[in-house]
Amino acid sequence: MKWWVACAMVLSAGVVFAQEGRSTSAPGSKVPLADEEDYSAAMKDVAVQNTVLRKSVASSSEADALKAAARLELIFKDVQAYWESRKAEDAVTAAKNAIAAAQNIGRSVAAHDTAATTAALQSLGSTCGACHTAHRERLAFDFYRIK
Numbered sequence: 001m002k003w004w005v006a007c008a009m010v011l012s013a014g015v016v017f018a019q020e021g022r023s024t025s026a027p028g029s030k031v032p033l034a035d036e037e038d039y040s041a042a043m044k045d046v047a048v049q050n051t052v053l054r055k056s057v058a059s060s061s062e063a064d065a066l067k068a069a070a071r072l073e074l075i076f077k078d079v080q081a082y083w084e085s086r087k088a089e090d091a092v093t094a095a096k097n098a099i100a101a102a103q104n105i106g107r108s109v110a111a112h113d114t115a116a117t118t119a120a121l122q123s124l125g126s127t128c129g130a131c132h133t134a135h136r137e138r139l140a141f142d143f144y145r146i147k
């Protein structure tokens, strides 16, 4: 192989690697959240999806509710992996509960079961507080970090 061919291959492999590296920080990817910045972005997305979910349930916009529930499930899978890598059992459990609640919301919305949807929304909401009390530190108004 000519040196410049080898060189071009190494370069293009590097580009692919760099692109994959960037995509890992997107919530819902197969690779866990890499650092606190990724984590914070994921939580901001959780908050957005949570609001969309509640509004769409209230206004009976099923398609939007299903989309938000599915997205929450994906983000919380990343969150679960993050805490597994830190061996924080309570946070792993909170993330698993959030995944289960998001799945229940999807199922009950699809089944037009209002009572079950309300119950699942409540259990989703309780996971936020459980994990935040133990693992979120408030540095200033609207500024948090992991503890």
Ligand code: HEC
Residues within 6 Å of the ligand: 036, 039, 040, 041, 043, 044, 046, 047, 050, 079, 083, 091, 092, 094, 095, 098, 124, 125, 127, 128, 129, 131, 132, 135, 136, 137, 142, 143, 144, 145, 146, 147
């Ligand atoms: C498994 C633990 C866990 C669960 C469950 C969880 N959070 Fe969080 N959340 C955290 C931690 C830790 C932080 C602090 C880290 C940060 O903000 O960088 C945080 C931060 C946040 C922030 C601030 C983000 C920022 O950086 O400005 C919001 C908003 C938020 N969470 C919303 C929610 C909502 C809404 C839910 C429930 C639907 C939820 N979270 C469930 C652990 C969790």
